[in-house]
Amino acid sequence: MKYIDEFRQPHLVQKLVDSIHQITTKPWTIMEVCGGQTHAIVKFGLQELLPKQIRLIHGPGCPVCVTPIHFIDHAIFIAAQPNTILCSYGDMLRVPGSFTDLLTMKAKGSDIRMIHSPSDVLRIAQDYPEKQVIFFAVGFETTAPANAMAIYHAQSHRIHNLSMLSAHVLVLPAMELLMKSPDHVIQGFLAAGHVCTVSGYQQYHILSERYRIPVVVTGFEPLDILQGIYLCIEQLENEKCKVTNQYNRSVQERGNLFSLKMIEKVFQVVDREWRGIGKIPSSGLDLKKEFQMFDAALRFPMDRSLLDTENGCISGLILQGKKKPNDCSLFGNLCTPEKPFGAPMVSTEGACSAYYQYRRKK
Amino acid sequence: MNCPISQPDPQIITLAHGSGGQQTSQLIEEVFIPAFFNDSLAMLHDGAFLNLPSNKIVFSTDSFVVQPIFFPGGDIGKLAVTGTLNDLAMCGAKPLYLSCGFIIEEGFLQDDLKRIVASMKEEAQKNGVQIVTGDTKVIERHNGQNIFINTTGIGVRFGVPIYPGKIQQGDAIIISGDIGRHGMAVMSKRHEFSFSSPLISDCACLFPIVQHLLQDGIEIHCLRDLTRGGLATALVELAEASNMHFEMRENAIPVSDPVRSACEILGFDPLYVANEGRFVSFLPPSLAEKAISIMQRYEEGIDARIIGFVQARSTPPLVVLKNSFGSSRNLRRLNGDQLPRIC
Numbered sequence: 236m237k238y239i240d241e242f243r244q245p246h247l248v249q250k251l252v253d254s255i256h257q258i259t260t261k262p263w264t265i266m267e268v269c270g271g272q273t274h275a276i277v278k279f280g281l282q283e284l285l286p287k288q289i290r291l292i293h294g295p296g297c298p299v300c301v302t303p304i305h306f307i308d309h310a311i312f313i314a315a316q317p318n319t320i321l322c323s324y325g326d327m328l329r330v331p332g333s334f335t336d337l338l339t340m341k342a343k344g345s346d347i348r349m350i351h352s353p354s355d356v357l358r359i360a361q362d363y364p365e366k367q368v369i370f371f372a373v374g375f376e377t378t379a380p381a382n383a384m385a386i387y388h389a390q391s392h393r394i395h396n397l398s399m400l401s402a403h404v405l406v407l408p409a410m411e412l413l414m415k416s417p418d419h420v421i422q423g424f425l426a427a428g429h430v431c432t433v434s435g436y437q438q439y440h441i442l443s444e445r446y447r448i449p450v451v452v453t454g455f456e457p458l459d460i461l462q463g464i465y466l467c468i469e470q471l472e473n474e475k476c477k478v479t480n481q482y483n484r485s486v487q488e489r490g491n492l493f494s495l496k497m498i499e500k501v502f503q504v505v506d507r508e509w510r511g512i513g514k515i516p517s518s519g520l521d522l523k524k525e526f527q528m529f530d531a532a533l534r535f536p537m538d539r540s541l542l543d544t545e546n547g548c549i550s551g552l553i554l555q556g557k558k559k560p561n562d563c564s565l566f567g568n569l570c571t572p573e574k575p576f577g578a579p580m581v582s583t584e585g586a587c588s589a590y591y592q593y594r595r596k597k
Numbered sequence: 598m599n600c601p602i603s604q605p606d607p608q609i610i611t612l613a614h615g616s617g618g619q620q621t622s623q624l625i626e627e628v629f630i631p632a633f634f635n636d637s638l639a640m641l642h643d644g645a646f647l648n649l650p651s652n653k654i655v656f657s658t659d660s661f662v663v664q665p666i667f668f669p670g671g672d673i674g675k676l677a678v679t680g681t682l683n684d685l686a687m688c689g690a691k692p693l694y695l696s697c698g699f700i701i702e703e704g705f706l707q708d709d710l711k712r713i714v715a716s717m718k719e720e721a722q723k724n725g726v727q728i729v730t731g732d733t734k735v736i737e738r739h740n741g742q743n744i745f746i747n748t749t750g751i752g753v754r755f756g757v758p759i760y761p762g763k764i765q766q767g768d769a770i771i772i773s774g775d776i777g778r779h780g781m782a783v784m785s786k787r788h789e790f791s792f793s794s795p796l797i798s799d800c801a802c803l804f805p806i807v808q809h810l811l812q813d814g815i816e817i818h819c820l821r822d823l824t825r826g827g828l829a830t831a832l833v834e835l836a837e838a839s840n841m842h843f844e845m846r847e848n849a850i851p852v853s854d855p856v857r858s859a860c861e862i863l864g865f866d867p868l869y870v871a872n873e874g875r876f877v878s879f880l881p882p883s884l885a886e887k888a889i890s891i892m893q894r895y896e897e898g899i900d901a902r903i904i905g906f907v908q909a910r911s912t913p914p915l916v917v918l919k920n921s922f923g924s925s926r927n928l929r930r931l932n933g934d935q936l937p938r939i940c
Contacts, residue, residue, distance in 0.1 A: 236857050245921040252922075271938075280924025298939055325936025351788060351937050377940035429940060457922065572932040583864060583938060593926040 242456030251461040262288035269427030270297030270584025277589040292556035298374040299326045299582035303508045306402040307332035310371045313535045314345040323371035326582040353385035360397040369531045373402045376433040380494035383501035398531035408518035414446040423467040425453040428482035435490025439478045454482040511551025548577030560590040610705040615735025632718040637729035645729035655690035658749040670798030674713035678720040679802045681750040686804040687820040689759040690752030697731040704741025761838035763818040768907040769885040774900040775851035780871035794855035801874030819879040823872040826931040836914040845905035847920045864938030869931045
């Protein structure tokens with residue numbers, strides 16, 4: 236199949252694996268930032284193919300995993316209001332809030348719709364003008380442009396029964412936070428290819444220089460990931476630290492200018508709390524003042540003081556690469572995809588879910 | 598002069614069709630009996646008198662709630678017949694009789710009901726099965742588009758019973774064809790995804806292939822049709838039921854390009870996508886080639902091939918999928934539904 240098979244050819248995989256073995260002389264710890272990369276690494280068993288000294292740790296790039304629990308609670312609160320239709324992506328419906336999840340609310344009678352694209356939300360809002368339609372929007376730079384477009388469209392077409400609960404996050408500030416942590420072990424980054432398709436990687440040079448760390452913008456197929464690892468190890472072994480672009484069939488240094496313009500038009504950068512990690516400065520996107528009439532958090536304000544968030548889940552440590560899923564005492568026995576304690580066990584991009592799905596228990 | 602009392606629209610199902618009175622009889626006499634006609638049904642009795650050998654009976658039931666009810670490659674009626682016939686076939690039984698219960702929503706189009714019944718008739722006739730008893734209930738309107746069908750089937754087995762406990766170390770695991778068609782066809786129709794290559798359900802009755810295998814003396818240890826949960830879930834269920842370790846080869850598992858493409862776009866694993874016309878069989882490796890050549894004589898079996906082998910007893914039972922890079926992963930049961938990726 237075009238664009239897939241070329242990047243999964245066994246003989247090329249073997250060749251790259253051999254090259255990685257040849258250049259590796261020391262132990263290195265590399266973080267793949269995106270949950271899609273984690274999923275591919277675990278699904279294709281890529282870690283098994285690498286030299287023992289190479290340790291891959293899984294980053295915070297799963298939009299479902301990092302959405303803080305108060306957003307889930309807020310979405311649940313809105314879904315419980317009469318005359319509302321709450322729309323979100325499938326995985327968000329399964330993430331546990333403080334007391335329940337959206338799927339349970341749906342079963343109890345709330346009108347909650349699983350959507351595939353922001354255009355679904357616009358259509359629903361136009362089909363039900365008498366209802367309040369709320370888009371629980373999550374994701375990184377990848378989903379932000381299309382979600383921004385939905386709000387831009389709602390404004391220009393006067394679709395005033397639509398609003399957005401914006402839980403968007405930005406990747407680079409999270410990578411920076413990880414590097415600032417005194418006990419981090421990250422020696423190289425595989426940056427998220429699809430995020431960089433939108434954002435470009437101009438700003439990654441500062442990160443790489445400031446923390447003297449190689450950053451390789453990397454794709455998602457086995458050959459992409461192995462080549463990303465190769466390019467990263469090559470730099471580490473030669474004491475280099477620069478930004479290189481493995482995923483050049485999709486990513487340009489300046490990114491997708493139209494998408495960036497749309498994000499800038501609709502969203503403003505704000506401090507944002509990340510699930511399990513805490514507040515990261517300038518790491519979120521909220522609606523700009525001129526679009527605040529579409530802000531569901533303002534339209535349906537909620538008192539956060541009643542909620543409780545502790546349940547033993549170590550997702551914060553997992554999202555920072557400090558622990559692996561099977562280091563968690565809940566993993567696989569108390570916490571399973573059927574009964575998740577935390578979001579990383581819910582989403583297919585979550586490290587815990589990927590481990591549960593594809594790996595034998597420790 | 599027109600009667601001032603409005604009459605129920607004859608083109609839709611009303612609550613009166615489920616009342617057990619005049620309109621119910623009308624529905625039975627005008628829709629079901631002409632389609633499913635046989636002596637038992639013609640008696641218009643509360644049950645059917647069947648003539649069966651007493652110690653070889655196989656019995657199975659299934660309910661069908663698929664949405665949309667019409668999809669590329671079939672409809673809920675065809676599915677309701679093939680689904681239960683396939684369950685009987687997987688026990689090595691020749692299906693003989695079906696019962697059929699309809700739960701229909703008020704407002705459902707009678708023409709759609711007739712289309713569904715015609716599909717059931719066609720599929721039953723093709724496989725020499727009689728629909729001998731049934732029931733109809735009508736529930737209050739939600740959106741006027743729902744119909745649920747339960748079918749229960751009785752069959753007679755050909756020879757010795759076939760079941761998971763008979764799976765043996767060394768058995769070849771053969772799949773009858775490419776996977777994931779039904780789930781992706783239904784999903785693309787449900788969500789109105791327009792992929793450039795058509796996705797058509799594999800919905801089909803598997804009994805003719807199974808009959809051919811058994812009549813040609815293939816010693817089958819176990820059969821399982823792949824339905825919800827896909828190939829992976831079926832294999833895990835069988836590994837657990839037999840306490841065996843299965844080793845599968847990922848690159849041997851046939852997946853058509855349209856299904857692969859749709860799965861890649863949505864972030865689905867075809868191993869967990871539903872099928873309605875595919876099965877796995879476990880049999881001695883020496884018979885594998887012959888079994889495959891029999892399967893390949895049928896349209897549904899054209900892609901039949903060995904996809905793995907039973908290794909040994911194991912605790913816990915495992916299904917390990919080896920990929921072409923030399924690494925492997927464990928298969929698990931499907932949890933909930935596969936959901937489209939966010940980005």
